Amino acid sequence: MNKTSLSALLPPARLLLLGYGHVARALLPLLASRSEWSGDQLGVRPVISGIGTRRRGFHIHAQGVEASLLERDVDPLYGFIKAGTPVDNAEAFIEAGKAVGATTLIELTTLNPHNGQPALKYIRSALQSGLNVITANKGPVAHAQHELQALARRQNAQFRFESTVMDGLPLINLAQFTLPGVGIRSFRALLNTTSSLVLSMIEQGYTREDAIARAKELGIAEADPWYDLDGWDAVMKTTILANTLLEGQLSPRMVRREGIRDLSPDEIRTAALADSPIRLISQAHRKHDLLIAEVRPGKLSKDDLLRVGKGTTSVISFETEAMGTISLVEHEPTVKQTAYGVFSDLVTILKQRAM
Ligand SMILES: NC(=O)c1ccc[n+]([C@@H]2O[C@H](COP(=O)([O-])OP(=O)(O)OC[C@H]3O[C@@H](n4cnc5c(N)ncnc54)[C@H](OP(=O)(O)O)[C@@H]3O)[C@@H](O)[C@H]2O)c1
Secondary structure: OOHHHHHOOOOEEEEEEEOOOHHHHHHHHHHHHOHHHHHHHHOOEEEEEEEEEOOOEEEEEEEEEEHHHHHHOOOHHHHHHHHOEEEOOHHHHHHHHHHOOOOEEEEOOOOOOOOOOOHHHHHHHHHHOOOEEEEOOHHHHHHHHHHHHHHHHHOOOOEEOOHHHHOOOOOHHHHHHHOOOOOEEEEEEEOOHHHHHHHHHHHOOOOHHHHHHHHHHHOOOOOOOHHHHOOHHHHHHHHHHHHHHOOOOOOHHHOEEOOOOOOOHHHHHHHHHOOOOEEEEEEEEEEOOEEEEEEEEEEOOOOOOOOOOOOOOEEEEEEEOOOEEEEEEEOOOOHHHHHHHHHHHHHHHHHHHHO
């Protein structure tokens, strides 16, 4: 028996995809290209048991379709819709998915920075029904991380959100698995790739509108790009990091926010010409037991640790008790890196299930 037919005998890991936009479309080929690896290393065969979107409806496939088969379709969602059974709404989707044996909901719907809804409601209901949840959506995590983690623990399920902050770069996993107990005191970071791209393109003479169009084309901008430029995306990420790495209890409104909307092209270009380009900086630290977090534009001097890479590069620098200063850089990430963050969460879940 060859490897492909052997892998067909492996038990399925049934997945539900809620949201089928840039990230979900990048996840399918990744799942497909890692299917043999998943069989070898995890002893399972990931299959898609449901796909749901706001405009194209919610569809369940009782047997499930392998990512490699779906991915071969010119329009995988259309193929899935044709083969699947429609259900009424997201709640029915979760229920029907559970009934056909799905174990994990991958939540990839649009950011709502104000209250994380309706994704927060969907994640709650998936966890309540005992599904694991992976999300790349910052809203529900920034607004209800501790509640959702406690709910997951009670349900013996996992709630993972690595890709919410720096796409595929491990930050949540770094604190949990790689540097446990390292004692993170503070961080400074460039976390919003769209604003970095917009500022660097304005420095090169492009208009803000050109730069927003380019960020949309790359699939890195939020559905509403002003959520990037007004600092909302960075506030969500800063809240998640402060709560995860600095053991905070912050809500997004406790993070001071100033975006780049009011910066004029002249101001941006003059700062760059003076060798101190402006970037949207996220930071958090403790002062007398108080956790202070903020997002605002700042000038990066020549020797600033955040001044690495170009364009959309994300970077974070931590001050730690046990390891001094640690910095991580993700050079010019695209939506592929976000999909990898989701995949890495899936691997964590599948590995723990095997233990
Ligand atoms: N793109 C990135 O580089 C990146 C990086 C990190 C994190 N993220 C986060 O990942 C998530 C997905 O990003 P994306 O770029 O893939 O977004 P996107 O391209 O805008 O796609 C969003 C998807 O969510 C669906 N959706 C929205 N509201 C829904 C609802 N109420 N019920 C069901 N489906 C709903 C949309 O359905 P319709 O198309 O039918 O409306 C669409 O399929 C976002 O929360 C984003 O913040 C993205």
